[in-house]
Amino acid sequence: MLNFHKEHRNLVLTAGGVFIALSTLIAILPAVQMQRTEPIPDEKPLTANEREGLHVYVAENCMACHTQQVRNIEMDKVWGNRPSIPSDYYYSKKRMDFWRQSPSVLGSERTGPDLTNIGNRQPSEDWHLLHLYNPRAVVSASVMPSYPWLFREVDSAAVRKDDKIVAVPKTLFDKPGRKIIASYDALRLVDYLKYLKQTPLPGDNNDDFIPALKKIQAERAESGTAQGLDGGKLYSQVCAACHQETGKGIAGAFPPLAGSTIVNDPNSETLIRVVLQGYDARTDFGVMPPFGDQLTDAEIAAILTHERSSWGNDAAPVTEEDVAKIRQYVEMELNK
Structure with a gap:
């Protein structure tokens, strides 16, 4: 039996052996396994701008309050299509150079929401920039700090x-003749946030872990119509971050x-096109990104029907067939 009180040499050797064993088990072996990880077939590598945004993300210590890991538990289903796997981090964990490993962005606290799939949940560049400038402008109950150093106030003429x-x-911000400009770092950070999208696994093996948006669609699949979907819930998940639950938007x-001439127009074509193609015709508002690739015809019809019958609006419902017809026109125009 070892007597560590008297045999200090054995104490040091034992402690050293335990340290080496734990280091191998906890640090070295996982690192070696990570080096052998392959990316998901359709996973896209970070562009130069997105990688710079990752460095800004780390420099601002965003992982102190946000995670990037979807766990295999019920409460995490809202954050992604499936539980995270090592291959999800293949490109973001790529070594910075020979001497430096890229820092971990997995995070361990969710003071703010998980960001694994934020590029799909919120694709709007203008929303992200306003959120960084003043989070409470878009989420009234947010506890996230503002990042004013990522923006500049300049004269309109400049x-x-x-x-x-x-x-x-x-x-x-109400200063005539002055504008708020996003800095280079702010734009790169938003590039990185928009990059964060879960890549579907080969063979579409994600059905056992469906996020809220798709869960609603699956629950109503038997009806096969837009009326079978809950347009109010879909609106809350897809549109309310910018246009707000009240439909009043953000001035x-x-x-x-609410009261929009486009929303209440008897001819719903323009409204459908806005959702499918996005909208950037008004300089006094932010750019709306297109949702044609993210939403089905039935989902778009359900959302627009909700909008046209809420907040005092009173217009005819939009059908799945209406959306399908306009989508076909849009695709024909793009293919000309």
Whole structure:
């Protein structure tokens, strides 16, 4: 029996052996396994801008409050299509150079929501920039701090063609002749956030872990119609972050849907096109990204029907067939 009180040499050797064994088990073997991990077939590597955004993400310590890991438990289903696997981090964990490993962005706390799939949940660049400038402008109950050092206030006459003007509500910034400009770091950070999208596994083996948006669709699949979907829930999950639950939008940032002439137009073609193709025709509001690739015809019809019958709006429902017809026109125009 070892007597560590008197045999200090054995104590040091035993402690050293335990340290080496634990280091091998906890650090070295997982690192070796990570080097052998292959990317998911359709997974896209980070572009140069997105990788710079990753470095800004790390420099601002975003992982202190946000995670990037979807666990295999019921409560995590809202954050992704499936549980995370090592291959999801193949490109983001690529070594920075020979001497430096890329820092971990998995995080361990969810003071803020998980960001694994934020590029799909919120594809709007303008939303992200306004959220960074003042989180409470888009999420009233947010506890996230503002990042004013990522933005500049400039004279309107000094705005250059390639400057990105942030759509800030007048309640937050009302200085005639002045604009808020996103810095290079802010734009790169948003590039990285928009990159964060879960890549589907080969063979579509993700059906046992369906997020809220697809769960609603699956529950109503038997009806096969837009009326079988809950347009209110879909609106809350897809549109409310910008246009708000009240449909009033955010003045100076995102337009209101309540009382909108486009929403209430008897001819729903323009409204459908806005959702399918996005909208960037009004300089006084942020750009709306297209949702044609993310939403089915039935989902779009359900959302638009909800919009056209809520907040005092009173217009005819939009059918799945209406959306399918306009989608066909859009695809024909793009293929010309």
